[in-house]
């Protein structure tokens with residue numbers, strides 16, 4: 289008996305089917321392929337139990353019939369994944385991985401990457417804090433895009449100060465309600481290909497922590513090691529966001545001498561991110577294996593653009609566990625005081641470098 293068809297297999301079969309389809313059907317197939325990554329259980333299990341596949345998000349009667357045929361004939365499963373769609377975990381798979389070590393979900397103290405209405409997110413600071421509190425987090429970091437990313441309505445320095453006042457208000461009301469969560473002030477600093485940010489060091493020094501990411505020149509074929517080393521050496525940056533820049537079925541992302549990049553992160557004691565957004569999952573399990581060898585710190589962030597998206601943290605957590613990352617390297621496992629202590633140490637070290645330079 290061949291092993292049952294997984295949601296990852298079904299996603300690939302749907303994506304392949306979409307390639308040859310047109311119009312409404314093509315859009316429905318593409319939507320279902322992406323939705324498969326967040327189906328809470330294996331479709332084959334659902335079918336085995338006699339439940340309807342239309343229970344699954346993004347699945348109408350026509351697609352349900354296709355899924356059923358694939359599930360009942362596992363030999364038809366797709367072969368090797370197209371590299372554009374390879375090494376993405378599904379939620380059903382992630383939950384199986386996390387079940388092997390339940391302590392991991394319990395140790396998770398917070399989410400360090402999310403957007404609000406201050407840039408291109410749909411929730412307010414209070415909405416994101418509320419969803420974090422519902423997940424029993426001790427902290428969430430608000431990381432709206434910085435000014436240079438016009439397409440995402442990036443935030444400038446004056447707006448960053450206004451946002452600080454709003455975050456202070458939200459934290460005060462959390463305290464009044466006796467809740468345990470803290471909203472951290474952060475940003476997703478837009479890095480140019482030279483690894484430089486687009487905000488003053490003074491403005492960034494007022495934040496609790498700084499995440500920085502590349503959003504341009506992401507289709508370069510040549511080795512990009514130098515831009516990564518420059519970004520990590522940028523004294524304002526603490527976490528390198530979605531390092532590779534890949535997007536499911538759209539962009540493969542950049543290439544670099546990854547062992548060298550991760551060794552530099554480890555030497556500087558900075559973190560590389562697992563962006564847990566289902567379409568990103570960046571870093572992925574393969575590259576996290578190299579992070580594990582280098583011993584660099586890892587940050588988990590959902591890159592949520594809506595309060596409903598905080599649940600995809602499980603994808604990143606499972607990827608880290610599967611890759612063998614040790615728990616003491618995951619910064620989201622640190623209590624708040626330790627997390628802020630780590631940032632303070634990085635800032636001391638960068639002042640030393642700035643003073644020497």
Ligand SMILES: [Zn+2]
Nearest residue numbers: 476501529530
């Ligand atoms: Zn980004």
Ligand SMILES: [Zn+2]
Nearest residue numbers: 401403476591
């Ligand atoms: Zn983001």
